[in-house]
Amino acid sequence: MIIDVHYHLLAEEWYPQEWWNTVVKMYAHGLKNYGLEMSPEEIRSSLVPPLWDPEGEALLRDMDAAGVDKTVIVPIDYWLAFGEPGASLDQQLKAYSDFQRKHPDRIIAFATVDARRPDAVKIVERAIKEWGLKGLNLYPQAGFYANDPRTYRVLEKVSEFNVPVRIHTGQQGPPPLRGKYGDPIHLDDVVQDFPNLSIIAGHMAFAWHEQLLYLAGLKYNMSTEFSAWQVVAKANYWKFCQVMRQALDHLGKDRVLFGTDNPFVAPLMSTKEFVDLIKGLPQNAPDGISFTEEEVNAMLGDSAAEILVL
Numbered sequence: 001m002i003i004d005v006h007y008h009l010l011a012e013e014w015y016p017q018e019w020w021n022t023v024v025k026m027y028a029h030g031l032k033n034y035g036l037e038m039s040p041e042e043i044r045s046s047l048v049p050p051l052w053d054p055e056g057e058a059l060l061r062d063m064d065a066a067g068v069d070k071t072v073i074v075p076i077d078y079w080l081a082f083g084e085p086g087a088s089l090d091q092q093l094k095a096y097s098d099f100q101r102k103h104p105d106r107i108i109a110f111a112t113v114d115a116r117r118p119d120a121v122k123i124v125e126r127a128i129k130e131w132g133l134k135g136l137n138l139y140p141q142a143g144f145y146a147n148d149p150r151t152y153r154v155l156e157k158v159s160e161f162n163v164p165v166r167i168h169t170g171q172q173g174p175p176p177l178r179g180k181y182g183d184p185i186h187l188d189d190v191v192q193d194f195p196n197l198s199i200i201a202g203h204m205a206f207a208w209h210e211q212l213l214y215l216a217g218l219k220y221n222m223s224t225e226f227s228a229w230q231v232v233a234k235a236n237y238w239k240f241c242q243v244m245r246q247a248l249d250h251l252g253k254d255r256v257l258f259g260t261d262n263p264f265v266a267p268l269m270s271t272k273e274f275v276d277l278i279k280g281l282p283q284n285a286p287d288g289i290s291f292t293e294e295e296v297n298a299m300l301g302d303s304a305a306e307i308l309v310l
């Protein structure tokens with residue numbers, strides 16, 4: 001069983017133009033790091049439109065190519081920071097729900113909300129209770145802390161349903177997003193104040209992974225996913241292996257989950273390449289670092305199946 005716990009189903013109108021301009025900027029800088037120069041206009045016309053896949057056809061093809069059995073699609077609500085898009089948040093969440101209903105065996109759709117929205121509780125309740133979304137995705141870096149009272153009222157609502165909550169951790173995020181909100185230390189309160197809630201720390205907290213791994217070690221309702229670590233895997237395979245080993249040593253194989261953050265990261269490494277890279281860890285890990293097949297199977301999907309209550 002292979003499960004990608006972090007994928008974005010995207011449509012142009014679900015997000016504001018300011019966001020797409022930001023994506024162009026991120027790609028331009030990313031490409032430059034790899035010695036490739038493309039103008040913003042070229043990126044805008046050639047790299048951004050392929051991200052739009054509101055019917056999920058490209059996603060299903062990508063899953064088939066990579067041998068991914070199930071994908072968790074996570075919506076985004078950065079819009080109090082970037083400006084509201086043409087489509088409402090409810091429209092995005094409803095589209096997620098519709099896509100999940102069409103492919104119940106393959107797609108697991110999460111809800112999202114900015115905890116600062118006055119009707120945040122209502123939005124999440126409707127998405128989970130009426131539309132059947134199977135988890136919540138929070139992006140504190142839009143401007144709120146995971147342990148803020150406004151977040152807690154949302155988490156209290158989600159606690160009524162037996163679904164996990166993924167919370168972005170890590171400094172990463174373009175302006176106007178603020179890295180400080182992604183410090184995993186704020187999850188320390190959350191996992192203890194909501195002991196029955198399953199909390200997934202997103203992106204293994206990027207450069208704060210040491211803090212996260214030490215923090216999460218003894219907080220057994222906390223897991224992490226390592227989406228977007230393709231960047232490290234590609235730039236420094238030794239370091240990637242070393243951090244993955246550290247994650248498994250702290251959290252055990254049951255709480256370290258595979259995710260891609262595609263389609264955003266796909267230009268750097270396809271889903272299939274990343275799946276193959278993880279599958280190859282037992283054979284290819286550098287001297288002094290080892291992985292078992294059992295650990296690989298757990299990370300690729302067996303553990304996510306437990307945490308997602310499948």
Ligand SMILES: [Zn+2]
Nearest residue numbers: 006007008261
């Ligand atoms: Zn993402």
